[in-house]
Amino acid sequence: MPDAGTPIRVALVDDQPLFRAGIRMLIESQADMQLSGEADDGEQAVTLAAERNPDVMLMDLRMPVLDGVAATGRIMQIADAAGTGRPKIIALTTFNRDQAVVEAVQAGASGYLLKSAEPEFLLAAIRTVYLGYSVIAPGSVHALFQHAARTMPSALPDLSVLEVLSARERDVFLLAAKGLANGEMAESLFVSEATVKTHLRSVLDKLGLRTRLQLVAFAHERHLLG
Numbered sequence: 001m002p003d004a005g006t007p008i009r010v011a012l013v014d015d016q017p018l019f020r021a022g023i024r025m026l027i028e029s030q031a032d033m034q035l036s037g038e039a040d041d042g043e044q045a046v047t048l049a050a051e052r053n054p055d056v057m058l059m060d061l062r063m064p065v066l067d068g069v070a071a072t073g074r075i076m077q078i079a080d081a082a083g084t085g086r087p088k089i090i091a092l093t094t095f096n097r098d099q100a101v102v103e104a105v106q107a108g109a110s111g112y113l114l115k116s117a118e119p120e121f122l123l124a125a126i127r128t129v130y131l132g133y134s135v136i137a138p139g140s141v142h143a144l145f146q147h148a149a150r151t152m153p154s155a156l157p158d159l160s161v162l163e164v165l166s167a168r169e170r171d172v173f174l175l176a177a178k179g180l181a182n183g184e185m186a187e188s189l190f191v192s193e194a195t196v197k198t199h200l201r202s203v204l205d206k207l208g209l210r211t212r213l214q215l216v217a218f219a220h221e222r223h224l225l226g
Helices: 018-028 042-052 068-082 099-107 119-130 141-150 167-177 181-187 194-206 212-221
Strands: 010-012 032-038 056-060 088-093 111-114
Touching: 010 018, 010 042, 010 119, 018 032, 018 068, 032 042, 042 056, 042 068, 056 068, 056 119, 068 088, 068 099, 088 099, 088 119, 099 111, 099 212, 111 119, 167 181, 167 194, 167 212, 181 194, 194 212
Parallel strands: 010 032, 010 056, 056 088, 088 111
Antiparallel strands: none
């Protein structure tokens, strides 16, 4: 959590004024947060991210002009090119099994929440992604990605993508993709948590992924979990 003098700068992107008004009041009621700007479509969101450089963005996925998935991808590309650091983006959706959520995670979102989430859960999610972790709506993240995988053409597991990993890194990849925590992976592999973290960082780097949530999506897309 940031110091009192450095609040989390939160940007809000949604095309519904009433929804924005409620979230605005919620954020402004928190001593460790400040609203850094609002947008009501994806194009405005891209401009807002570039001009205000917020720490966290709440991004609706269904918007006019440019949807939240495309906006997320563009924001990440611009941030990478400018070297300013990527904002942490939380995708907002109205229902749990939304294919757009999977696409948002692939584009760089740090997680997703239902727009009906309890206020305290939303605030906790903002603080969580600010610290570098992923967040998901209550329920099984695997159910979401399994549902998305079933909508794709049937295919055999694409094991070739794992050839860049060492044998131990493959073990870590598969355990992380199944949702095991670092401590559980360490116990399963008879190594320390520090070793697990080192292997996991290497796995993400070699596969071009940024978060464990992207790793889960990666595994389901390629049918690597059976």
